[in-house]
Amino acid sequence: MNYNREDLKSVYLCSYCEGLLYTDSSEPPRDVCFNQTCELWPKELTSIVDASAENEPQIYQELKEMEAVLESEIGQWDHGELARLTYRARKELITIAIDQGVMPSLDFWFAIGELLLLINKRPPSGVITDIERFKALLEVTRKWSFHHRNLEDLRTKRYYIGRTEAELRVFWIKYASAIRENQKSLGLMSIGDLGDAEDPFTYSFLEDTVVADADPGTTTDLSEWFDTLWQMSLQMRYAFRSHARTLHQYDYKPNPVDMSVLAGWHLKMIETNDTGVWSFDDLGNLHEHISQYSCGRRSASDFLNHYVDHTELVPVVVRTPDGLIMDRLTIIYFLIYLHGCLMPTDDIGPSIDEPILNKIRSRLGPRFKDWLRKEIHNHGYNGPDEAVTIRAQGQTFEYDILALSEDARCIMLADAKYRDMAPSSFTGANLIRQELLGKGGLRDEACRQQLRLEFFQKNVDSFTQYLAPKRPWEEYDVRSYLITKHIPLAHQFRDTRMMLAAEFLRTELS
Structure with missing residues (x-):
């Protein structure tokens, strides 16, 4: 995997072959590696389930049969009633997302999107309107959608299914538990998770104030108001980009003209929260508006x-024989999402590096560093209140955090990174390549911090004015850290420790 395992230590990476560790459901869980030449290869397996259509045709045939059943059931429904019920089910989830700050029941969210697409593909012409039958249809759609995403997880090696002589065994990426904590911190959780003792929004005290409040009723630039809702946009993008299938279904690539139309429709409904059916006469001259502001393109x-x-693409507004179903809450929710999406002129893959998030991250990064620096100082350490640049022997290094404690006889050198993991990284193929070894990945950052440590050790006198030691330098325990927003994929690079911020504060400052 192109890294030196003698330098890099991790409980999530194989110490024999540098690959990813997977874990099974045994008690206690067992670490395995799916490199067949590795010591940790699960030798009891007789074969691995291959997720390709060529080798596992039955899986794909079952999905086709489920889709055929769905299409048959949908065809028996009254078009308008099925569209209304599906739309209202999505609005209920949107209401929870806005009120509670979480995006719950992703299984049902994706199922609703799939059902809306199936309705668009083959508009029904039946007479069914029964609510209980709708619930059953939505549940079948949920299972079908779940199986599609589950199959994708298998293809991308988020998990393996192995065959033994007696049974099938499932092995998940060991780092999945850390990824789940990351998802919870973004509000991707069930409503039941909200009852947990700990607040999942770990950095809300930093994130809630990073953008100045803006009143949509008074601001002349609605983008300023959308900027204040960046967390919700980030939450949706992580959810929609969790799988290639859903990424494709929500990859609208909006432009400003599209958003102006949706914003205009939202304003027309500003006085009601009801879900209504709108005719084109109610919506004004759509063609004239779009043609004018797009210069005819x-x-x-x-x-x-x-x-x-x-x-x-999952419909934002839903067509029925009587008109278009829409409501202001649904439109504003999608506008929040679209505001954080790429415009068609941008040619960037499914990463988290988007304009609005880059703008937010550039503000949050310094606040994250300031917060950690203050916490360290509050625990009896002294040092600069901001990053410092040291020059010596023709080299220059910047230090986010320099701190010294006379009582603990300890010097801390720390680099702090407020960075989100790209949704596309959570696969067996991408996790190491993108998060560990990619440009700006964990290894690069840890290597730079290790160089800072070595520079400090060779040029201690250049740091006197910042740390003011009362003892000879050699009497201090010098510690180097890379402190991260989320659980890092590795925990040590040579003499530099890599730690989650909360873990650092809990274990290193006591």
């Missing part, structure tokens, strides 16, 4: 095909 038909009638 986009038409009303283009817009409707994209956000209403598409068979691969």
Whole structure:
């Protein structure tokens, strides 16, 4: 995997072959590695389930049969009633997301999106309107959608299924537990998780104040108000980009004209929260507006095909024989999401490096460092109140945190990184390549911090004015840290420890 395992230590990486560790459901859980030449290869397995259609045709056949059952059931429904019930089910989840700050029941969220797409692909012409039958249809759709995503997880090696002589065994990426904590911190959890004793929004005290409040009723630039809702946009993007299937279904690539139309529709409904069916006469001259503001490059038909009638993009507004179903809450929710998305002129893959998030991160990074620095000082350490740059022997290094405690006879050198993991990283193929070895990944950052430590050790006198030691330098225990927002994939690089911020504060300052 192109790193030296003698330098890098991790409970999530194989110490024999540098690959990812997986764990099973035994008690206690057992670490395994799916490199067949590795010491940790699970020798009891007779084969591995291959997720390809060629080797596992039955899996794909079962999915096709489930889809056929769904299409048959959908075809028997009254078109307008099925569209309304599905739309209202999504609005209920949106209401929870806005009120509670969490995006719950992702299984049902994705199932609703799949059902709306199936309705667009083959509009029903039946007569069924029964609510209990709808609940049963939604549950079947949920299972079908879940199996698709589960199969994708198997293909991307988020987990393995192994065959023994007696049974099938499932092995998940060991780092999955850390990823789950990251997801919870973004509000991707069930409502039941809200009852946990600990607040999942670990850094809300930093994040809630990073953007100045803006009143949508008074600001002249609505983007300023959307900026204040960046956490919700980030939450949605993590959810939608959790799988290639859902990424494709919510990859609208909006432009400002699209957003102006949706914002205009939202304003038309500003006085009611009800879900209504709107005719085109109620919505004004859509073609004229789009043609004017796109300079003729986009038409009303283009817009409707994209956000209403598409068979691969989940519809934001839903068509029925009587008109378009929409409500202000749903439209504003999608506008928040679209505000954080790329415009068509950008050619960037499914990463988290997007304009609004880059802007927010550039503000949060310094606040994260300031907070850690103050916490360290509050525990009896002294040092600069800001990052310092040291030059000596033709070299220059910047130190986020320099701190000395006379009581503990300890010097801390720390680099702090407020960084989110890209959703695309959570696969067996990408986790090491992107999060550990990629540009700006954990190894690069830890290596730079290790160089800072070595520079300090060779040039201690250059640090006297910042640390003011009362003892000879050699009497202090010098510690080097890379402190991260989330649980790091590795915990040590040579003499530099890599730690979650909360763990650092709990264990290193006591």
